[in-house]
Amino acid sequence: MMGLMPVDxxxxxxxxxxxxxxxxxxxxxxxxxxxxxxxxGSLLLFLTIVALTPHILDGxxxxxxxxxxxPGLKLSFTVEPLGMIFALVAATLWPINSLYSxxxxxxxxxxxxxxxxxxxxxxxxxxxxxxFAGNLLTLFVFYEVLTLSTYPLVTHAGTExxxxxxxxxxxxxxxxxxxxxxxxxxxxxxxAGTTDFTAGGILTGHISGPLLTVLxxxxxxxxxxxxxxxxxxxxxxxxVAPTPVSAxxxxxxxxxxxxxxxxxxxxxIFGLDLLITAPGIEWLLYIACFTVVAxxxxxxxxxxLKKRLAYSTISQLSYVVMGxxxxxxxxxxxxxxxxxxxxxxxxxxFFAAGSIYTASKKTNISQLNGIGRRxxxxxxxxxIGALSMIALPPxxxxxxxxxxxxxxxxxQQYIAMAVIVMSTLLNAAYFVPIIYAAFLKPEDPDQLIExxxxxxxxxxxxxxxxxxxxxxxxxxxxxPGLALELAQAVGVPV
Amino acid sequence: xxxxxxxxxxxxxxLLAAPICFMIFNNRLSWLFATLVSWLSFAMAIxxxxxxxxxxxxxxxxxxxxxxxxxEYKVDILNSYxxxxxxxxxxxxxxxxxxxxxxxxxxxxxxxxxTAMLLCLAGLLGMTITGDAFNLFVLxxxxxxxxxxxxSLGRDRRALTASFQYLIMGTIGATFILIGIGLLYALTGxxxxxxLASRIPALEGSRTLQAAFAFLILGxxxxxxxxxxxxxxxxxxxxxxxxxxxxxxxxxxxxxIYALLRFLYTIFxxxxxxDYMQVQWLLMPLAIASILFASMVAIFQDGIKRLLxxxxxxxxxxxxxxxxxxxxxxxxxxxxxxxxHALMKGGLFLALGAIAYRVGSTQVKxxxxxxxxxxxxxxxxxxxxxxxxxxxxxxxxxxxxxxxxATLEKGYWPLTVLIIISSLMAVVYxxxxxxxxxxxxxxxxxxPVTEAxxxxxxxTWIVIFANLYFGINxxxxxDLASRAAIILxxxxxx
Numbered sequence: 001m002m003g004l005m006p007v008d009x010x011x012x013x014x015x016x017x018x019x020x021x022x023x024x025x026x027x028x029x030x031x032x033x034x035x036x037x038x039x040x041g042s043l044l045l046f047l048t049i050v051a052l053t054p055h056i057l058d059g060x061x062x063x064x065x066x067x068x069x070x071p072g073l074k075l076s077f078t079v080e081p082l083g084m085i086f087a088l089v090a091a092t093l094w095p096i097n098s099l100y101s102x103x104x105x106x107x108x109x110x111x112x113x114x115x116x117x118x119x120x121x122x123x124x125x126x127x128x129x130x131x132f133a134g135n136l137l138t139l140f141v142f143y144e145v146l147t148l149s150t151y152p153l154v155t156h157a158g159t160e161x162x163x164x165x166x167x168x169x170x171x172x173x174x175x176x177x178x179x180x181x182x183x184x185x186x187x188x189x190x191x192a193g194t195t196d197f198t199a200g201g202i203l204t205g206h207i208s209g210p211l212l213t214v215l216x217x218x219x220x221x222x223x224x225x226x227x228x229x230x231x232x233x234x235x236x237x238x239x240v241a242p243t244p245v246s247a248x249x250x251x252x253x254x255x256x257x258x259x260x261x262x263x264x265x266x267x268x269i270f271g272l273d274l275l276i277t278a279p280g281i282e283w284l285l286y287i288a289c290f291t292v293v294a295x296x297x298x299x300x301x302x303x304x305l306k307k308r309l310a311y312s313t314i315s316q317l318s319y320v321v322m323g324x325x326x327x328x329x330x331x332x333x334x335x336x337x338x339x340x341x342x343x344x345x346x347x348x349x350f351f352a353a354g355s356i357y358t359a360s361k362k363t364n365i366s367q368l369n370g371i372g373r374r375x376x377x378x379x380x381x382x383x384i385g386a387l388s389m390i391a392l393p394p395x396x397x398x399x400x401x402x403x404x405x406x407x408x409x410x411x412q413q414y415i416a417m418a419v420i421v422m423s424t425l426l427n428a429a430y431f432v433p434i435i436y437a438a439f440l441k442p443e444d445p446d447q448l449i450e451x452x453x454x455x456x457x458x459x460x461x462x463x464x465x466x467x468x469x470x471x472x473x474x475x476x477x478x479x480p481g482l483a484l485e486l487a488q489a490v491g492v493p494v
Numbered sequence: 495x496x497x498x499x500x501x502x503x504x505x506x507x508x509l510l511a512a513p514i515c516f517m518i519f520n521n522r523l524s525w526l527f528a529t530l531v532s533w534l535s536f537a538m539a540i541x542x543x544x545x546x547x548x549x550x551x552x553x554x555x556x557x558x559x560x561x562x563x564x565x566e567y568k569v570d571i572l573n574s575y576x577x578x579x580x581x582x583x584x585x586x587x588x589x590x591x592x593x594x595x596x597x598x599x600x601x602x603x604x605x606x607x608x609t610a611m612l613l614c615l616a617g618l619l620g621m622t623i624t625g626d627a628f629n630l631f632v633l634x635x636x637x638x639x640x641x642x643x644x645x646s647l648g649r650d651r652r653a654l655t656a657s658f659q660y661l662i663m664g665t666i667g668a669t670f671i672l673i674g675i676g677l678l679y680a681l682t683g684x685x686x687x688x689x690l691a692s693r694i695p696a697l698e699g700s701r702t703l704q705a706a707f708a709f710l711i712l713g714x715x716x717x718x719x720x721x722x723x724x725x726x727x728x729x730x731x732x733x734x735x736x737x738x739x740x741x742x743x744x745x746x747x748x749x750x751i752y753a754l755l756r757f758l759y760t761i762f763x764x765x766x767x768x769d770y771m772q773v774q775w776l777l778m779p780l781a782i783a784s785i786l787f788a789s790m791v792a793i794f795q796d797g798i799k800r801l802l803x804x805x806x807x808x809x810x811x812x813x814x815x816x817x818x819x820x821x822x823x824x825x826x827x828x829x830x831x832x833x834x835h836a837l838m839k840g841g842l843f844l845a846l847g848a849i850a851y852r853v854g855s856t857q858v859k860x861x862x863x864x865x866x867x868x869x870x871x872x873x874x875x876x877x878x879x880x881x882x883x884x885x886x887x888x889x890x891x892x893x894x895x896x897x898x899x900a901t902l903e904k905g906y907w908p909l910t911v912l913i914i915i916s917s918l919m920a921v922v923y924x925x926x927x928x929x930x931x932x933x934x935x936x937x938x939x940x941x942p943v944t945e946a947x948x949x950x951x952x953x954t955w956i957v958i959f960a961n962l963y964f965g966i967n968x969x970x971x972x973d974l975a976s977r978a979a980i981i982l983x984x985x986x987x988x
Binding site: 067068069070071073137140141144155158163166167170174175178179182183186187189190 | 884887902903965969
């Protein structure tokens with residue numbers, strides 16, 4: 001990787017997943033080669049992103065233009081710290097998730113696995129493009145590619161239920177993005193004559209007063225992937241997908257693309273100093289606060305484990321939106337950190353849910369009594385992930401909440417502070433009973449599913465994958481240096 | 495030598511080729527000849543665009559009679575651009591015809607079809623290129639009569655009533671146009687467009703002039719299917735043979751819009767049309783009505799051809815909306831959309847023809863499950879549908895971008911909302927088709943379907959590829975459209 005210019009690394013990062021997709025297609029008939037290509041491609045991407053990181057830390061902002069669609073309107077890519085965080089998270093988790101997928105897809109005899117891996121790789125390519133997008137248009141284009149490429153993954157089962165879920169998924173994501181986000185982008189172009197992401201924003205002096213709030217609202221609700229209520233319905237619907245999809249895409253890549261876009265727009269299109277002058281902007285913050293609490297309360301009532309995790313994700317995503325809308329530099333750091341921190345914790349939880357399903361075919365929380373003794377690794381990892389959600393040390397979730405609280409107190413947003421505290425309690429309320437039941441309650445023989453009566457741990461690749469992510473959740477807390485350094489540089493001009 | 499006569503040859507070649515085509519008794523030779531002529535026309539249009547792109551205006555005096563006594567052909571950026579649209583679509587439809595008409599038109603009528611297509615092409619090209627108002631009427635009649643013939647060739651018996659309905663409505667329209675031109679002649683004593691343009695400003699208060707204006711607007715309104723004068727169009731498109739739907743759907747209404755623009759801007763002049771007659775306040779409500787109404791109706795259609803036909807009415811609404819904004823951006827958007835809509839509707843109708851060739855029907859329910867059986871055809875259809883919706887990287891996005899900018903420039907933000915809503919309606923009506931094709935099973939007992947033959951696929955994909963190419967690199971279309979718009983609204987043409 002040495003000797004490559006940063007720009008070459010960007011191009012590589014965009015192309016590697018695509019080439020991987022082609023390779024998977026060509027090797028479709030021999031599963032071992034196909035999975036080898038997936039693993040190889042994802043590791044290569046990881047190395048590329050790692051090689052790019054020091055350049056960004058040194059203050060470089062490499063960029064290149066792909067093509068000019070209309071005069072002044074380009075597809076261009078620029079790497080800055082926030083995109084670097086997002087790309088790092090996605091590129092780190094893709095190889096792990098691939099390992100997990102192999103175990104999951106094979107054990108559960110899923111159909112059409114080649115198609116699955118191809119669209120997965122395409123989705124990753126668009127995630128890289130979103131992370132490195134140099135302007136709003138590029139972001140929008142790949143945001144839509146991501147929606148379309150994940151659709152076949154959501155409807156993978158091909159059943160009527162999956163198809164209906166797919167309709168909700170596309171319906172909400174496409175209608176919010178075309179209906180609200182695109183007009184917002186054109187509006188920005190009309191006002192500023194550019195949509196380039198620039199530290200400190202590009203709209204200062206072009207717009208003020210209530211219209212500014214309207215524009216911000218168009219962005220917040222137009223970015224449906226951030227799942228701020230009432231645009232959140234697609235996320236529980238997407239849970240019909242196989243668990244690796246829920247894990248990497250609907251706990252990490254897709255939803256993080258949403259909140260990443262929100263933070264990016266706040267930091268690089270509006271700028272904190274401009275947005276704070278918008279009248280009534282705190283109401284957008286309150287909607288995010290409401291989402292945090294309401295989604296937690298709904299999560300509390302879910303018995304289906306994946307559904308509960310989905311609502312927990314909705315709640316956690318709105319932390320990031322809150323962090324952006326508190327409009328303090330410290331909370332922006334918290335928001336950027338939370339993108340990374342939540343990813344590791346939540347993917348661990350999803351991995352655990354998938355491995356429980358694979359080993360025991362259980363999907364509901366009420367069936368999990370005593371499962372910790374049969375699946376100690378899985379449930380230990382689950383506990384670490386849950387700690388991170390609750391934000392207790394030594395799990396990484398503590399870091400981001402700390403900065404969020406600091407930022408909120410700096411801006412005297414007491415409602416936001418109260419919400420963060422309340423949500424911590426709620427998180428504890430819906431995760432701790434699961435851990436308690438798994439380890440301390442006696443097993444209920446009636447709850448064992450027919451042919452899985454004497455199940456043990458899930459297949460090895462899955463256990464390895466969830467152990468790695470759980471360990472990473474702890475390691476980020478102990479060594480937060482890299483993530484913190486990048487997060488502190490978000491939105492700061494070089 | 496040849497170059498000098500290009501403007502005349504552009505019309506004369508297809509016009510003379512038509513009877514020759516009828517006299518070649520071998521169907522295949524006749525088709526080869528017609529295809530060759532369509533390519534020759536395309537080549538001539540390209541040459542003309544290259545000659546006038548820098549702003550020069552070509553004059554051609556028929557028989558050496560100097561205008562305003564003789565008939566004069568004039569080529570400038572605007573009409574060379576329309577020539578390019580018409581001949582490009584023709585060049586794709588003619589090679590496509592051979593296979594398509596084998597199934598849809600009885601062998602005995604093949605030469606009638608080819609002859610009528612060439613006559614229609616000649617008529618449309620003549621309407622576009624001529625600098626003489628009465629000559630425009632004559633060529634309009636040539637194209638109209640031949641299109642009545644073409645529509646009646648459809649294999650469904652209802653094609654005859656559709657053709658008859660169009661004949662009645664079209665004749666009323668043509669009569670209105672003739673009355674309008676007659677009144678202008680009575681008033682000024684001239685039929686040459688440039689001559690008319692120089693005499694009209696002095697007559698501004700004349701009641702006769704206003705009557706002529708009203709007759710012409712109504713007449714062209716009928717030909718271009720302006721709401722509520724669009725009633726002929728859905729039946730005509732739905733029952734015509736596939737290749738005819740593709741050709742007429744992509745070109746005929748565009749040429750009528752060109753003629754309307756020519757009269758509004760060049761002959762009457764923008765100050766008379768927009769300041770004195772205030773025609774924009776007639777066009778705008780009708781445009782809004784047609785966008786909303788036709789999109790709504792399209793959602794509930796069971797036949798895909800009818801659905802696309804109603805979508806065309808809505809798209810014509812966009813073009814009229816751009817005109818009614820009376821600013822350069824709006825006019826650019828309209829001109830761009832003429833080009834872009836020709837590409838997207840042409841591509842969609844061609845893909846649909848390939849489906850009709852294999853499936854034998856174009857009802858939504860009859861295409862259930864063909865996504866796997868006809869992957870390339872359906873992929874083409876999906877790209878065309880994305881373009882219709884206005885997804886970035888397709889031409890549809892380019893037109894929407896300009897149109898939305900134009901509404902923002904005027905401050906008419908409710909129109910921005912309208913455009914967005916109708917884009918979402920396009921998502922709904924195209925999604926029904928895509929979902930049926932990909933996610934429903936073939937009904938039990940249905941005949942097996944295979945991929946369409948190459949001779950249908952290649953022309954379809956060329957047009958679809960153009961949708962992508964001009965969506966990614968729009969410099970040619972936007973350059974021509976914006977120059978033409980500037981010249982038109984400056985009124986300095988001809």
